[in-house]
Amino acid sequence: MKTRLVDKTFVFGGKNLDDIYKEIQEVYFSNNYPWIIGYSGGKDSTATLQLVWEALERVPRIKLNKPIYVLSSDTLVEIPKVVNYVDKSIELINKAAKEKGVPIQAIKVVPEISDTFWVNLIGRGYPAPTNEFRWCTDRLKIDPTNKFVIETANKYGEVIVVLGVRKAESINRERTINEHKIEDSRLSRHTTLPGAFIYAPIEDWSVDEVWDYLINFESPWGGNNRELFEMYKQANAGECPVIVELKEGSESQSCGNSRFGCWICTVVKNEKSLSALIESGETWLKPLQEFRKLLVETQDPEKKHIYRDYKRRDGNIYFLKHKEKKGIKELGRGPYKFKYRKIFLEKLLLAEKRIREESGYDINLISQDELIEIQRIWKLEEGDWENSVHKIYEKVYRKSLDIPKEDIGIFSAEDRALIEEIAKEEDIDPKLVVKLLNTYQYSRNLSRKSSLLKKLERILNEEWRTEEEILNEVSR
Incomplete structure (x- = not known):
């Protein structure tokens, strides 16, 4: 890789690298608002953070007088391999920032315990998410991020949120970026948070240009962009060629728009990343695939009556309107039945145990805090006076749960x-x-x-x- 190289021949989004760095510096010094850089560990957010870091390292440290937060949002149901990579990156970012004297701090946010995936699905019985009832996104990802942005905006007046969004990702993304642009400015207004502005340094880049930049320029915090590339390659079932350097006129395609999402996602019909990682040799991830398959099965319209209660969580019932129009009285379904929630917890813990044994990693698919909250909910809502969470844990691990038994009641x-x-x-x-x-x-x-x-x-x-x-x- 080429280190700290700035060359007029390197053009991204129609601009050479020198001009991109200068633009970032100009935006940074245009006001006193702190920056929050969204960082998922993926290619776009990595390229964005790397650009900002390189641009500011070219400025005398004494002039860098406002904080830059690198914000990573962990849904707690991310693919373990990705979580490990992001956690390692956060450590490297904070260490390098301190050593180099740049005002950058990496922070990870997680959902409130009451909002986590397992507390809602296993604890309260929320059905596996669908496009019609996608209850997970706000709770797991958007709310924790927005909370941090709002708190920072309240503290400093306003904030600049730096995102690795690109117009080429989709027509909707391009429309959103263009609609909220501030005239004669590189900033856009945040669509929902009044105290925040958006800055997208790579909005005009193509996916190939993103990889071109990452492959040709080393990470300033000591990250390994080739490792990132290999993860994308694995997630794409190895179909993309290993491109060391994109050459002018080359028709080779990079790993494209592969994305790493939640391993448990049932909104998408065909899960790709997890399956591709398993096919690429990460066979220890198979228990996750099997558990997801179980939840997908519960979405089968013909089987909903098996897994789900006939009453809503508020204790009331409703009839399916589209069936009533045909003269058929069919009850809509509510949360998962309590007996299946207990089955889900046992199978999840078994998957966790198997992954630990096969990978050698001390991976937690569900935290102790979540187990405590699930037991609290089960006691309060289901009258689970026999402490089923503890019994299930002891059955799987052959030892007592390392927390005091819930003594409410x-x-x-x-x-x-x-x-x-x-x-x-x-x-x-x-x-x-x-x-x-x-x-x-x-x-x-x-x-x-x-x-x-x-x-x-x-x-x-x-x-x-x-x-x-x-x-x-x-x-x-």
């Missing part, structure tokens, strides 16, 4: 069995009794008793008929 598994026995005799849904007891226990210290009574009333007004009883009544 005065009821035991024996109490649950007694309630079920009495409820059966009185022809009452035991879940109703359990939910009333749980609500009273958690809310009995409320200063206003009226609040407790309203909660109990809402529970009593939920749908407590069985699915069979409901369908029999509407068919009369």
Whole structure:
């Protein structure tokens, strides 16, 4: 690789490298707002960060008087190989920035514990995401990033968000970039955050130009761009040629627009990156593929009634409108049934155990904090007084979960069995009794008793008929 080389023959997006560095410097010094560089570890964000770093290293350190945050968002369900690469990059960035005296700090944000994928899917029973119900993106990625941007904007007045977005990625991306451009400026207005502006240094670059830059210029923080290239090659099933240097007039294509997303993503019909990595030799990732296949199966319209409850999380029911138009009364489906959520947790822990054994890496597919939160939700919403999370963990790992057992609640598994026995005799849904007891226990210290009574009333007004009883009544 060529180090710190600036040559008039290197042209990217219609500009030579000298002019690109000068533009970055001009934008940097045009105001006092801090910069937040979005960094995913992918090719575009890496090229963007590298450009900014190189441009500012050419400026006397005393003039670099405002902070630059390199912001990485970890959904906690990223492909482990990618997570390892990004974490290593963050360490290198912070170390090199300190040694070189540039005001750059790499930070990783994660979802709030209540918003994580597993807390929602296994804990609350949210169904695997689809295009119609894509509940994951905001919670896992957008909200943690926006929170950091908003907090920084509030502290400094406004911020510049530097993104590795390119017009060539899609027509929609080009339209978005153009629509929000500020006249006579390289900045755009953020589409949702009023205190933020967008700067996209590589917006006019092609994918080949991105790889051209990364392959020909070394990472200033000591990262390995060839390793990144190999990851893209693997994620593309090795179909792209290993290009050492793109030459003028060459028709060779790079690894293109391959992307690394969440390994569990069920929004896309055909998952590519994970499968390609496995085909390229990363066979230890197979348990992830198998678990994803299980969740995809639950999306089959013909099997939804097997996996999912007939009631929504609020305890109410609804009928499918498109079926009603045909004169058919069919209940819509709600969250995953509790028994399947327990199965999902066991299979996820088994996948985690198998990956650790086969890869040698100490990989966590689900954190202890998430396990604690899932157990809390199960106790509160499902009356899981037998601490199922702990039992499942002990079954898989043959050892106790290294956290104290959730001690909220005065009821035991024996109490649950007694309630079920009495409820059966009185022809009452035991879940109703359990939910009333749980609500009273958690809310009995409320200063206003009226609040407790309203909660109990809402529970009593939920749908407590069985699915069979409901369908029999509407068919009369």
